Amino acid sequence: xxxxxxxxxxxxxxxxxxxxxxxxxxxxxxxxxxxxxxxxxxxxxxxxxxxxxxxxxxxxxxxxxxxxxxxxxxxxxxxxxxxxxxxxxxxxxxxxxxxxxxxxxxxxxxxxxxxxxxxxxxxxxxxxxxxxxxxxxxxxxxxxxxxxxxxxxxxxxxxxxxxxxxxxxxxxxxxxxxxxxxxxxxxxxxxxxxxxxxxxxxxxxxxxxxxxxxxxxxxxxxxxxxxxxxxxxxxxxxxxxxxxxxxxxxxxxxxxxxxxxxxxxxxxxxxxxxxxxxxxxxxxxxxxxxxxxxxxxxxxxxxxxxxxxxxxxxxxxxxxxxxxxxxxxxxxxxxxxxxxxxxxxxxxxxxxxxxxxxxxxxxxxxxxxxxxxxxxxxxxxxxxxxxxxxxxxxxxxxxxxxxxxxxxxxxxxxxxxxxxxxxxxxxxxxxxxxxxxxxxxxxxxxxxxxxxxxxxxxxxxxxxxxxxxxxxxxxxxxxxxxxxxxxxxxxxxxxxxxxxxxxxxxxxxxxxxxxxxxxxxxxxxxxxxxxxxxxxxxxxxxxxxxxxxxxxxxxxxxxxxxxxxxxxxxxxxxxxxxxxxxxxxxxxxxxxxxxxxxxxxxxxxxxxxxxxxxxxxxxxxxxxxxxxxxxxxxxxxxxxxxxxxxxxxxxxxxxxxxxxxxxxxxxxxxxxxxxxxxxxx
Numbered sequence: 101x102x103x104x105x106x107x108x109x110x111x112x113x114x115x116x117x118x119x120x121x122x123x124x125x126x127x128x129x130x131x132x133x134x135x136x137x138x139x140x141x142x143x144x145x146x147x148x149x150x151x152x153x154x155x156x157x158x159x160x161x162x163x164x165x166x167x168x169x170x171x172x173x174x175x176x177x178x179x180x181x182x183x184x185x186x187x188x189x190x191x192x193x194x195x196x197x198x199x200x201x202x203x204x205x206x207x208x209x210x211x212x213x214x215x216x217x218x219x220x221x222x223x224x225x226x227x228x229x230x231x232x233x234x235x236x237x238x239x240x241x242x243x244x245x246x247x248x249x250x251x252x253x254x255x256x257x258x259x260x261x262x263x264x265x266x267x268x269x270x271x272x273x274x275x276x277x278x279x280x281x282x283x284x285x286x287x288x289x290x291x292x293x294x295x296x297x298x299x300x301x302x303x304x305x306x307x308x309x310x311x312x313x314x315x316x317x318x319x320x321x322x323x324x325x326x327x328x329x330x331x332x333x334x335x336x337x338x339x340x341x342x343x344x345x346x347x348x349x350x351x352x353x354x355x356x357x358x359x360x361x362x363x364x365x366x367x368x369x370x371x372x373x374x375x376x377x378x379x380x381x382x383x384x385x386x387x388x389x390x391x392x393x394x395x396x397x398x399x400x401x402x403x404x405x406x407x408x409x410x411x412x413x414x415x416x417x418x419x420x421x422x423x424x425x426x427x428x429x430x431x432x433x434x435x436x437x438x439x440x441x442x443x444x445x446x447x448x449x450x451x452x453x454x455x456x457x458x459x460x461x462x463x464x465x466x467x468x469x470x471x472x473x474x475x476x477x478x479x480x481x482x483x484x485x486x487x488x489x490x491x492x493x494x495x496x497x498x499x500x501x502x503x504x505x506x507x508x509x510x511x512x513x514x515x516x517x518x519x520x521x522x523x524x525x526x527x528x529x530x531x532x533x534x535x536x537x538x539x540x541x542x543x544x545x546x547x548x549x550x551x552x553x554x555x556x557x558x559x560x561x562x563x564x565x566x567x568x569x570x571x572x573x574x575x576x577x578x579x580x581x582x583x584x585x586x587x588x589x590x591x592x593x594x595x596x597x598x599x600x601x602x603x604x605x606x607x608x609x610x611x612x613x614x615x616x617x618x619x620x621x622x623x624x625x626x627x628x629x630x631x632x633x634x635x636x637x638x639x640x641x642x643x644x645x646x647x648x649x650x651x652x653x654x655x656x657x658x659x660x661x662x663x664x665x666x667x668x669x670x671x672x673x674x675x676x677x678x679x680x681x682x683x684x685x686x687x688x689x690x691x692x693x694x695x696x697x698x699x700x701x702x703x704x705x706x707x708x709x710x711x712x713x714x715x716x717x718x719x720x721x722x723x724x725x726x727x728x729x730x731x732x733x734x735x736x737x738x739x740x741x742x743x744x745x746x747x748x749x750x751x752x753x754x755x756x757x758x759x760x761x762x763x764x765x766x767x768x769x770x771x772x773x774x775x776x777x778x779x780x781x
Contacts, residue, residue: 136239139223140168141232145184147171148232157214157239158203174204174211187220188230194220198240215244267342267363269300273356275320284363289335305331305339312344323348323356329370332363341370368393430676433767453672479517479617481644484548484570484637485509491524495531495546502541510549516570517640518617523572526610530574530633533607537578537631545575551636558620568639569619575632581625589623610635656771659685662708662778666690667697667725668741669717673763677711680767681774694720701729707736709778711770714742726758737777741765 130137136154140147147163155161158172168184169176178201187194196218202211218237222230261268261281270279277300285292288303295303304312308330319326326346331339346361372394375386434450488509496505527546534544551571556564581589590611607621610633614621618638625631664686668674674690681688689704691697694716701707710729712722726738739759759777761770 136235136237138163138235139232140184140235143185143188145169145181145188145233154235154237157216157237159206172203174202178202184220184233187222187233191222191224191228191230193222196220198244214239215241269346269361269363271346271359271361273358275316275359287335287363287365288333303333305333307331319346319348320359323350326359326361329366340365340367342366368396430673430680430765430767434676434680437767450676453675456672479519481515481517481640481642482520482523483513483515483644484572485513486644487520487523488527488546488548488572491527492546495528495544498528498531499535499544503535503538504543506543506545508545508547510547512550513548514550514568514570514639515642515644516617516637517642518637519613522613522617523635523637526613526635527572527574529607529610533633534574534576534578534631537576537580539578542577542630545573545632547571547573547575549573550639553636556620564620569636570639571634571636573632573634575630577630580627580629580631581623582627586623586625590621607633656684656768657775659775659778661685661687663687663689663704663706664709664711664774665697665700665704665707667692667694667700667710667712667716667722669693669713669715673713676767677770680771681711684771686774693718694722694725697725698728701725701733707733709737709739709774711739711774712741714740723758739773739777741770 130139130149131151133151134153136151136157138147138150138154145168147166147168150163155163160171163171169181175181180201183194196216198215198217200213201216202213204210205212216237217240218235221234221236223232223234225231258281262283264281265283267284267287268279268281269277269284271277275298277296277298280295284295288295290303301309301313312328312330315328316326318324326344328344329341330344332342334340342363343366344361344363346359348356349358349360351357371390375390378386432450435447438444438447438450488507492505492507499505531544531546538544549571551569553564553566553569555566558564589607611621614635614637619636621636622634623631624634659681664681666674666677666681666688668677668690669692671692674692678688678690689700691700695718697710697712697716698720701710707729710726712725714722716722716725722740722742726736726740730736730738738757739761741761741763759773761773
């Protein structure tokens with residue numbers, strides 16, 4: 101008779117088959133487990149099993165048969181073997197959370213710190229005695245790093261929002277308020293956290309609650325900008341008018357993920373509106389009470405406009421001057437190298453490049469001083485008619501054959517006193533603008549006349565006294581300007597010309613010169629009918645009047661014939677980069693804008709390095725060009741050059757393996773950076 105626990109053929113006991121199956125299944129599950137797991141046997145903690153995830157974590161190819169101290173001596177040095185001893189002896193598990201563990205890299209023998217979550221679980225026999233330890237571990241480095249980055253980001257966000265005057269708040273997509281900056285609590289005087297959720301509406305004036313809720317619900321339902329004026333209870337107990345405004349933040353699918361909003365105290369502005377809406381008699385009674393408040397509100401508004409203009413001015417100056425300095429510094433650097441090596445034949449060419457950039461910088465400085473009304477002037481008595489006559493031929497040649505010049509000089513035009521050179525420059529600037537406004541040809545008119553003006557309001561606090569003026573008008577029959585362009589035409593760096601074709605300082609220089617000379621300028625224009633710009637200068641009753649030392653550097657080595665694409669909109673900077681790189685044996689291809697650079701990269705085969713300015717014309721930045729190029733060339737080396745101080749964050753670029761140079765940069769510095777980036781790793 102066969103036993104019931106034997107195989108059907110009686111060849112092997114069934115219990116043995118089950119045990120073998122269980123061990124095989126257990127080993128497979130152990131090996132394929134997603135977490136890092138290992139099984140240690142005996143008091144010496146000998147590895148009996150370790151899955152692939154565990155081997156990757158400790159950076160070892162094999163561990164079975166070795167003790168922990170033998171396989172991972174750095175672990176023993178950090179006290180983990182002692183913990184294993186305690187777990188084995190006590191039979192109690194040990195749990196470690198976000199524990200720093202230094203593991204030695206086989207490649208170079210250096211210790212690399214990882215953040216690990218792990219469990220040391222004792223394994224017992226049927227009598228409850230420890231026979232080994234089961235280890236489960238998870239590499240938490242990325243999670244901990246992400247949490248740290250999130251905390252840093254949140255800290256920066258709070259620092260930024262708490263540094264501004266407005267009350268800032270944020271909500272979840274359904275409108276649940278979960279954040280207010282310190283200004284909110286300072287303004288309202290309520291305890292922190294007391295207005296979370298929908299409790300904020302309790303601070304609204306009772307008459308405004310229904311209307312404010314309706315507007316807010318509409319924005320939540322449609323995603324439209326939230327914009328409303330309502331009364332908010334101040335910490336003083338009084339209600340003050342505020343302007344509430346919020347915008348939604350959307351994810352890549354267009355879904356709203358948060359709302360960010362602000363509240364701005366506009367009580368002074370509301371008071372001013374109420375005063376203006378009253379009768380004349382009431383207005384007169386309130387003028388003395390409100391004058392100081394109105395002046396303060398106007399001062400805040402003027403300061404806001406001034407800061408906007410300063411921001412625009414400094415940004416434009418930084419970009420243009422850094423380009424010019426790059427041309428000067430780079431050309432001089434090449435000249436020095438040519439002299440050191442005895443190759444003097446090409447020196448005149450680079451001297452011309454440096455001079456060209458220097459002259460552009462001088463012209464920019466000249467225009468900036470004119471705009472700021474701080475330029476040194478040499479005023480003298482000027483016969484405007486005689487001056488225009490002397491400029492007639494120059495203006496005619498400048499305008500071109502397609503434009504008819506009409507000079508209308510009123511007889512007996514008074515003398516004025518100003519800087520003759522500046523006046524000539526202003527007239528020529530206006531003539532060039534007029535020419536550009538008539539691309540198909542037309543009529544250019546230069547006209548002089550005497551005018552007597554009453555007191556003239558030039559600005560909120562600026563009135564020009566009545567008097568006699570000489571008027572110089574430059575008119576064209578060109579495209580004309582809409583009113584919004586006229587309103588900004590004298591603003592610094594405002595231009596309607598494409599990038600690279602105008603600095604936006606021409607008209608602001610003209611206006612600055614006129615004001616510094618005691619006069620002013622005006623613009624009259626209609627779209628499709630032409631433009632007339634007039635300089636008005638005061639009548640005069642007198643008579644008419646006839647770098648730092650550059651240290652030597654070591655020689656730059658020759659290339660191995662790598663291919664480099666250089667993208668730079670400034671001609672001098674582009675030429676300097678291409679010439680010097682070619683001289684070292686690199687195969688250099690150049691482009692003047694982002695679109696040309698992209699086309700060049702598509703045409704070329706293998707490319708070793710992209711060297712590009714960040715700020716490029718045509719709406720395609722150097723960073724965007726690098727991203728597009730790396731889509732098909734993931735290993736492409738990239739160096740970006742910028743003329744702005746904060747145009748890109750070095751840390752962000754470093755994370756993307758992108759090098760950054762800031763203009764002006766010495767040619768040797770650029771060449772060394774190129775060679776360093778291209779050096780085999």
